Amino acid sequence: MRQVVSLLLVLGQVLFVASSTDQLMTNRGSSKQPLFSQKSKTKLQILYRLCLSKAPDFVYATARPSNQSMPHKFSLVILEINSGSFFVELERVDQASGWDTMITVDWFLYTGIALVHGKRMFWLPDLSGTKTMNQEQSAMYCTNRGAELADIADKETYKLIYNHIAEYHMYNTKIRSYVHAWLASKYNPQTRNVTQSNGEPGFNGDGKWRQPSYPSSSIDNTVLAVRVRYYDSQDGGLLNFPPRQALRACTVVCSMKLLPNL
Structure with a gap:
């Protein structure tokens, strides 16, 4: 069974909120959690911790070790976008092995036309x-x-x-x-x-x-x-x-x- 781990949101920022003439709402945030994986790939659920009425139109995210002195490098692919969270596949790319360290996922989303x-x-x-x-x-x-x-x-x-x-x-x-x-x-x-x-x-x-x-x-x-x-x-x-x-x-x-x- 593939394990899905929820990440705890530690920072979220509302950048722009739609009004009658401004048609775009954007947010940024970062999520941190101690994460263990025996394999080079794992799947994660990332929570926005925002009250969204529908799924965003677009989400972008990157992953990095929270301790910048660590050698780990990650690629991240978004698999699914929902109103409360999005799912990603995280892969360690600096070497084909797992990890046991704190991971930070930085994300950006918008709802509207862009x-x-x-x-x-x-x-x-x-x-x-x-x-x-x-x-x-x-x-x-x-x-x-x-x-x-x-x-x-x-x-x-x-x-x-x-x-x-x-x-x-x-x-x-x-x-x-x-x-x-x-x-x-x-x-x-x-x-x-x-x-x-x-x-x-x-x-x-x-x-x-x-x-x-x-x-x-x-x-x-x-x-x-x-x-x-x-x-x-x-x-x-x-x-x-x-x-x-x-x-x-x-x-x-x-x-x-x-x-x-x-």
Whole structure:
């Protein structure tokens, strides 16, 4: 019989709670328990210790020895997600043997509509409304929600974020059929290089600029936005503007790490 061990939750943090316009609820937590296994694999039940009305839409978790000086390394696969707990298969991967030590499982969950990619979560805090905003105002919108304005690292991330906006933002087509979203990335009009907010290279367009006017060569156009058109993908794409320029019909794409130590 496969043994299922309940882990005791020792830390839980509510990051964001849904309201009438904010459609996402997120939580983080950590669970610790002395754990013995004769084999390299075992199954665990991890309790949220939260009052959830339904199972989360997404759960991410990692496992580590609570004593960081221990050599143990673990892989973790989520098997089942329920409203009160989730089940995982834990495997020791630094060597094919069991263990007898305290294990910490760090987890993150959300309920609502979001995109997970590259160990980060991206989401639209407002799925229907639009605003007139510059990049600084857009960044503050995310900061007030414990998050960051989204960066785009590569073409794959661009496609995922573009399609996420196109699918989930509820356009008011009687007023306009497009929406803008500011990015945290910086653009150098002279070198045509893009730099993410963490200093690493970012996605520099690669055929995804809004044609025919972008990228602009003006030395003032140093921040990026993406335009998503409801019915015409050819009208969408990357744009570069001055930092303080206010754009109409803005939505906001926020981002956060699934776990702080990732």
